[in-house]
Amino acid sequence: MSKKKRIGIIGGGISGTALGFNLSLYDDADVTLFEKGRIGCGTTAKSAGTVCLFDDSLNNRYWDVRLYGFETYLKMERERKGSAGFDKTGTLVCATSEKEVDRIKAGIALAESAGYTGEYITDKARIKQILPMLNTDTILGAGYTADDGYFDGTMISNTFAQKMEANGGTILRGADVTEIVIENGTAKGVKTADGDRYDFDVVVDCTGPWSRFTGEMAGLDVPIWHTKAEAFFVVPPEKHLDYVFPILKFPAFYALRAGNNIFICKSHLSMNLDDPMHAGQWDPDRLPEREGTDDYFIDFLFHQFEKNVPGLTDAGLNSSWLSYRAETRDFLPIVGDTPVKNYLLATGYGGNGVIEAPAVSRDLAKYIMRGESTLLLEEWAFSRLLKDKGE
Ligand SMILES: Cc1cc2nc3c(=O)[nH]c(=O)nc-3n(C[C@H](O)[C@H](O)[C@H](O)COP(=O)(O)OP(=O)(O)OC[C@H]3O[C@@H](n4cnc5c(N)ncnc54)[C@H](O)[C@@H]3O)c2cc1C
Structure with a gap:
């Protein structure tokens, strides 16, 4: 049997749980999510949760992202009433x-x-x-x-989390990541406040407004x-x-x-x-x-x-x-690779995380598991922000 890819996700808001769910759909993924509080307790809990078919929150250029998010939640709601609120x-x-x-x-x-x-x-x-x-x-x-x-971001996060666990993913609640283990410029795992170390092939930082601080753990200046x-x-x-x-x-x-x-x-x-x-x-x-x-x-x-x-x-x-x-400076999220190998970001969702998380997570999971990028990931890559800084 081929070895599973071990992925550690930091943060259990809509970003982390949507990604965890999408990764759990791959039978060669071994996913663990760390949430220091409760699922969906961060920015997600304070969200208005609007996913409007047409408004100015997200440029029409990304209309498919909007539609995919909207229909993901409608299907969720149809599967179990209230599960997307x-x-x-x-x-x-x-x-x-x-x-x-x-x-x-x-x-x-x-x-x-x-x-x-x-x-x-x-x-x-x-x-x-x-x-x-x-x-x-x-x-x-x-x-x-x-x-x-509008939807309920916390309900959605908990529904994604339940689906992820049903697919064999692991969620560690109350697990505060205090260190990202970097060896030779490559992320190797994380350590939590209780002193435990977890080894991963890929670490994805989904901590939203906290990613400034978790980024520093990886030696990275996350421009949010x-x-x-x-x-x-x-x-x-x-x-x-x-x-x-x-x-x-x-x-x-x-x-x-x-x-x-x-x-x-x-x-x-x-x-x-x-x-x-x-x-x-x-x-x-x-x-x-x-x-x-x-x-x-x-x-x-x-x-x-x-x-x-x-x-x-x-x-x-x-x-x-x-x-x-x-x-971010251009009000679009940061998704995918960073200058630190195997330390990825899915953050900077700003005022559109409920709209954007389903499409981004679908694409990011495929990239992590199969190495196939998408136009969306290319447009929302970390590297665009380095270009802005002239690097
Ligand atoms: C008032 C308001 C209205 C909004 N309205 C809309 C809207 O109408 N439509 C829309 O699409 N979006 C809206 N948004 C934006 C949307 O809510 C956010 O983009 C989205 O919730 C961000 O999700 P996230 O998972 O990136 O971050 P968060 O929900 O903040 O999740 C990050 C998680 O990481 C955890 N964490 C942090 N550090 C660690 C650590 N070291 N170890 C373990 N866990 C850690 C935190 O506890 C938290 O649960 C709104 C936001 C606000 C505040």
């Missing part, structure tokens, strides 16, 4: 410029090509039927689909910044909405229903990595479970309400939280 609210994407109109219309065409519904609406009365509290004076029109919605994801839950003045509040997307912010409340957050692409209020390099272990948000963001979002969603201006603040999105 799908809430089918639909999405309303508001266009504030002609460029946005073109992008939305292209997105609708792509969605229709895959068999989903989508329409670009300029009739303001019809837009208000979908979301009565919207101010339609500030928009040119809106793209609408009833087919998508933490953008502040400040999420606020507001209570609409009517308290109980008698219509389905869709995911609402504006270029600068988005909103979605969360029970009887509305979740709002500044969009990740509107974050400026050079603005210390927006981004920095911080320690994710110091993030509080709840609150920790800045007044700047709530002021900014309420200003957006006044202008665009006046029906929410009198909303009360229910709760809030702060999390870090691990972003």
Whole structure:
């Protein structure tokens, strides 16, 4: 019998568990995942989990990545209801410029090509039927689909983890990786806080915002910044909405229903990595479970309400939280090989990890097991960021 390839994954968020599951589909893979807390307890737990058929979060160039993610979760949900935590609210994407109109219309065409519904609406009365509290004076029109919605990243991670274990993979929960063993410039394994050493042929770092620190264990400067994801839950003045509040997307912010409340957050692409209020390099272990948000963001979002969603201006603040999105300079993830042999990354998913993890993990697992790369892996390789630095 041929020897199995031993792969160690650090991190049990959506990145690590999706990769673990995809690797476990190869019968010559021996996969072990290390999660220092609980599965899906990191950034993934704080995610809005939107996977919209067309919005601006991920360029239409990567539309297949979006579709693959969406359909992976729909199938998961069909296999066992609730296993992806799908809430089918639909999405309303508001266009504030002609460029946005073109992008939305292209997105609708792509969605229709895959068999989903989508329409670009300029009739303001019809837009208000979908979301009565919207101010339609500030928009040119809106793209609408009833087919998508948001998922629960933690549920998805746990479902991937269960599937991985059912396929023979191992998950070590509460296992804090404190050292990456490097010999002659090659990753050989990891050590955990309890002193145990595990040997691997390949180590994949899936620690999201922690990868700055785990990267250092491998002697690597992982070029990610933490953008502040400040999420606020507001209570609409009517308290109980008698219509389905869709995911609402504006270029600068988005909103979605969360029970009887509305979740709002500044969009990740509107974050400026050079603005210390927006981004920095911080320690994710110091993030509080709840609150920790800045007044700047709530002021900014309420200003957006006044202008665009006046029906929410009198909303009360229910709760809030702060999390870090691990972003690269081009807001695309870092996937695959690094300058340290056999130490790979699947990190920097920023504000799109739920959308991107299924397609990336499918391709990365094939690369690890068969050495076959894909266009996606080539475009999202670590080497592109070295080029940016002129190396
Ligand atoms: C407010 C908010 C809204 C978002 N909305 C969306 C959205 O609508 N759509 C979308 O696609 N994405 C969204 N995202 C982004 C998405 O949630 C992230 O891209 C994704 O969750 C990142 O997953 P990850 O697995 O890379 O990182 P994480 O979920 O942070 O997982 C990393 C894991 O590594 C573990 N770890 C760290 N160090 C170690 C160690 N030394 N040893 C062992 N384990 C370790 C941590 O405990 C953690 O569980 C949002 C994010 C936020 C914060």
